[in-house]
Amino acid sequence: MKEKKIIALLGNPNAGKSSLFNQLTGLRQKIGNFPGVTVDKKVGFCRLDAKTDIEILDLPGTYSIYPNSLDEQVVLEVLANPQNPEYPDLAVVVADASNLKRNMLLFEQVSDLGIPTILALNMLDVAEEMGLSINSGKLSKILGVPVVELNAREGIGIEGLKYTILNQLDLKKTHINPTIFDNTSETIASEVRKKYNISNRYLALQYAAQSHKMTFLGDAAQKDLQAIIEKYDFNPDSFQSSETISRYHDISDTLTQVVHETGIKKETISEKLDKILLHRIWGYAIFLGILFLIFQSVFSFAEYPMDLIDQSVASLNDWLKSVLPESALVSLLTDGLIAGIGGVIIFIPQIAFLFAFISILEESGYMARVVVLMDKLIRRFGMSGKSVVPLISSMACAVPAIMSARTIGSWKDRLITIMVTPLMSCSARLPIYTILIALVVPDSKVLGIFNMQGIALMGLYLLGFFSALIAGWLMKLILKSKERSYFIMELPTYKMPRWKQVGFMILEKVKTFVFEAGKVIVAISIVLWVLASYGPGNEMDEAEKQVTRTNPTATKEELASKIASVKLEHSYAGHFGKFIEPVIEPLGYDWKIGIALITSFAAREVFVGTVSTIYSIGADPEDETTIKQRLRNEINAQTGKPTFSVATSFSLLIFYVFAMMCMSTIATVYRETKGWKWPVIQLAYMSVLAYVAAFMVYQFLK
Structure with missing residues (x-):
C-alpha cells in the first residue's frame, strides 16, 4: 500500500505544467529516474490540509498517449500499468486555454483510461488577449469532471486546485468516452480484458494497439497480443488515426458550446515582437547582439568582485603563513586547501552573472525563440530540428543536455546529437576561458565601448557552436542518416521575468x-x-x-x-x-x-x-x-x-x-x-x- 496518494501532472509541452508543479511543491522536490528507464522524473510533496499530504509526479510533456520519443513513452508506461509504483490515484491535466482544442486530446485519452481526472485551464489571460472566453462551469458539466481555472505562473487558483484534488481523491469519479469503439475494436478489447483481467475497455485496446511500446508486459505477453492483432487483422496505425479524428470531432462539438469569441482579435504584443525577433535576418542579428552583451557583461560586471575574492584569498593565505609556524600542516592548509578553495570561489561572480542572463532569457520567453531560430540554422547542416534543445541547453551543462536528447525519435539523429553536444562550451569551461583570457587579452576597449576580453570569450563560444554543427554534418554522412524529423514547438508569450525565480536559479547554479x-x-x-x-x-x-x-x-x-x-x-x-x-x-x-x-x-x-x-x-x-x-x-x-x-x-x-x-x-x-x-x-x-x-x-x- 502506498504511503501517500500520487497525483500525476500531465499536459502538452509549454502548457504551464512545470510552473504548476513548482507552485504546488515549493522547495519540497527531488529528481530521480523512473525505475529501469533513464528518463528524469520530478517528484514533489504538497500539503492539501492539516491531515493530507500528497506526492506530485511531474510526467514528461506529451501531446497524446501515443509516444514518439523515449520520455513520452514513460507517460504510457506509467498510465497503462496499474501495477506501476508511480501509477497515479488522480491525474491533473494542465491545458493551455488559448489552444484548448489541441490540449483536450490528451485529457480525453487519460480520462478514458479510467484514471480520476481534473482538467486545469491555464493561461486564461492569454486566451482573453486572443479574444476568447471559456465557460469552465459548462465545460465541467459536459465532461463530467472538475474544471479548475489557473494562472500557474502567478500562483492564482492554486488553493482552489488543492481543494478540488482533496474532493476528487474521495469521490474517484471518472469520465469515459465510448465513441471510438467499433465492432472489431470491441471484440479485441473484450478478448484482451478476459486474458489479462483488465476492467477498462480503452486500456485493453491500448494493450493491443501499443503492446510493442509497453515494456512492462514482457516478451510472452507481447507475442500473445501480436497473435490477437493478426487474428482480427487489426491495424494499430489505422486505429490511432481514426481515434484521433473521432476524438477531435467530439472535442470540436464540446468546445463549440463553451468557447466564445469576445470580439475582434487584436495582434498581441508577442506577435508584434516575433515579427522582429524571428526575422530571417534581424532575428539572428539581435540574438548575436544579446550574446555579445552577455559576454561583455560577464567580464565587465564580474571583474571587481572576482578581484576582491582573489585578493581576499591571497591576504588570508599571507596572514595564516605569518601567524602560524612553518610546518607541513600549515602548507597543506594554505598551499593545498585554501589555494584549491580560492580556485573555486573566484568564479562565483561569473557563474552568477551567466546564469542570471540565461534565466532572464528563459523567463521572458525569448529562449524559446532562440530555439526556433537555431532550428532554421542547424537544418542546413543536416541535423534534426529536435537537436536544438540539447545544443542550446549544453551552454549550461552537457549532462542534462545529452539527457534531453531523449525527445528525438530517430536513434541515429539522437546519437549524432549526443556525440556533438559536448563541443558546445558549457559553464565548466568558463573558469578556464576567463583566467586565460585575462592573462593574454588586453583589458582595452574597441570603438571606446566594447571590451576586448568579452569579444574573445564570445569568439570561443561561437567556435564551439559551429564546430558542433560541422561535426554533426560529418556524422550524418558517416552514419548515413536520411530520416527527416520535424521540430514543433509552442511559443510562450513574452512576460516580465519573475525575479524571485531568477534569484532562485542563480542560487541553485552557484550552489551546484x-x-x-x-x-x-x-x-x-x-x-x-x-x-x-x-x-x-x-x-x-x-x-x-x-x-x-x-x-x-x-x-x-x-x-x-x-x-x-x-x-x-x-x-x-x-x-x-x-x-x-x-x-x-x-x-x-x-x-x-x-x-x-x-x-x-x-x-x-x-x-x-x-x-x-x-x-x-x-x-x-x-x-x-x-x-x-x-x-x-x-x-x-x-x-x-x-x-x-x-x-x-x-x-x-x-x-x-x-x-x-x-x-x-x-x-x-x-x-x-x-x-x-x-x-x-x-x-x-x-x-x-x-x-x-x-x-x-x-x-x-x-
Whole structure:
C-alpha cells in the first residue's frame, strides 16, 4: 500500500505544467529516474490540509498517449500499468486555454483510461488577449469532471486546485468516452480484458494497439497480443488515426458550446515582437547582439568582485603563513586547501552573472525563440530540428543536455546529437576561458565601448557552436542518416521575468558549482599537495642540498624560491608531469600544465584549482599570491619566457574548446547509449581534434 496518494501532472509541452508543479511543491522536490528507464522524473510533496499530504509526479510533456520519443513513452508506461509504483490515484491535466482544442486530446485519452481526472485551464489571460472566453462551469458539466481555472505562473487558483484534488481523491469519479469503439475494436478489447483481467475497455485496446511500446508486459505477453492483432487483422496505425479524428470531432462539438469569441482579435504584443525577433535576418542579428552583451557583461560586471575574492584569498593565505609556524600542516592548509578553495570561489561572480542572463532569457520567453531560430540554422547542416534543445541547453551543462536528447525519435539523429553536444562550451569551461583570457587579452576597449576580453570569450563560444554543427554534418554522412524529423514547438508569450525565480536559479547554479565542482576541486587540490610535497626516496632532500651547494651567494629569499621549485620538480607530481611532458611539449605546455590537464579529466574546472595549487607550492614566498599574479609571473625554466605566453594560452583555450575532459559527461553518454562503444569514440575524436587544433594554434602564434 502506498504511503501517500500520487497525483500525476500531465499536459502538452509549454502548457504551464512545470510552473504548476513548482507552485504546488515549493522547495519540497527531488529528481530521480523512473525505475529501469533513464528518463528524469520530478517528484514533489504538497500539503492539501492539516491531515493530507500528497506526492506530485511531474510526467514528461506529451501531446497524446501515443509516444514518439523515449520520455513520452514513460507517460504510457506509467498510465497503462496499474501495477506501476508511480501509477497515479488522480491525474491533473494542465491545458493551455488559448489552444484548448489541441490540449483536450490528451485529457480525453487519460480520462478514458479510467484514471480520476481534473482538467486545469491555464493561461486564461492569454486566451482573453486572443479574444476568447471559456465557460469552465459548462465545460465541467459536459465532461463530467472538475474544471479548475489557473494562472500557474502567478500562483492564482492554486488553493482552489488543492481543494478540488482533496474532493476528487474521495469521490474517484471518472469520465469515459465510448465513441471510438467499433465492432472489431470491441471484440479485441473484450478478448484482451478476459486474458489479462483488465476492467477498462480503452486500456485493453491500448494493450493491443501499443503492446510493442509497453515494456512492462514482457516478451510472452507481447507475442500473445501480436497473435490477437493478426487474428482480427487489426491495424494499430489505422486505429490511432481514426481515434484521433473521432476524438477531435467530439472535442470540436464540446468546445463549440463553451468557447466564445469576445470580439475582434487584436495582434498581441508577442506577435508584434516575433515579427522582429524571428526575422530571417534581424532575428539572428539581435540574438548575436544579446550574446555579445552577455559576454561583455560577464567580464565587465564580474571583474571587481572576482578581484576582491582573489585578493581576499591571497591576504588570508599571507596572514595564516605569518601567524602560524612553518610546518607541513600549515602548507597543506594554505598551499593545498585554501589555494584549491580560492580556485573555486573566484568564479562565483561569473557563474552568477551567466546564469542570471540565461534565466532572464528563459523567463521572458525569448529562449524559446532562440530555439526556433537555431532550428532554421542547424537544418542546413543536416541535423534534426529536435537537436536544438540539447545544443542550446549544453551552454549550461552537457549532462542534462545529452539527457534531453531523449525527445528525438530517430536513434541515429539522437546519437549524432549526443556525440556533438559536448563541443558546445558549457559553464565548466568558463573558469578556464576567463583566467586565460585575462592573462593574454588586453583589458582595452574597441570603438571606446566594447571590451576586448568579452569579444574573445564570445569568439570561443561561437567556435564551439559551429564546430558542433560541422561535426554533426560529418556524422550524418558517416552514419548515413536520411530520416527527416520535424521540430514543433509552442511559443510562450513574452512576460516580465519573475525575479524571485531568477534569484532562485542563480542560487541553485552557484550552489551546484561550489558544492559539486568544488568538492572535486578541493579533493584534487589536497591530493595534489601531497603528490607535490613528497617524492620517491630521498630525491627531494638531495635536490635541496644540491641547490644549496650550487648557490652559495644567493639571498635567503632567492634560495627558498629555488629550493621550492626544484623540490616540486622531484616530487611525485613532478615525476608524473615530466613523464607526459614530451607528448604535450609541441602544444607549448610544460610538465606543470600537464599535471593540470590530467587532473581536469575529472571535471574541466579542476584545471584552475590545479594550477593554483601547483604554482602556489613552487612559488617564491615573497611573490604576490593571487591566482592571476601567480600565473602571470610564472617563468618557463627552459625558455626563460612567461609560461602562459600568448601562444601557450591560446593553445590551451583552443584545447579546452574541443577536449572532452569531463567524467560526468562520459558516464552520461555511456548510460544513454547503453555501452562503451560511443563514449570511447567520442572521447577519442574530441581528444584528437583538441590536440591537433591546439598544436596548430601554438605553432602559428609562437
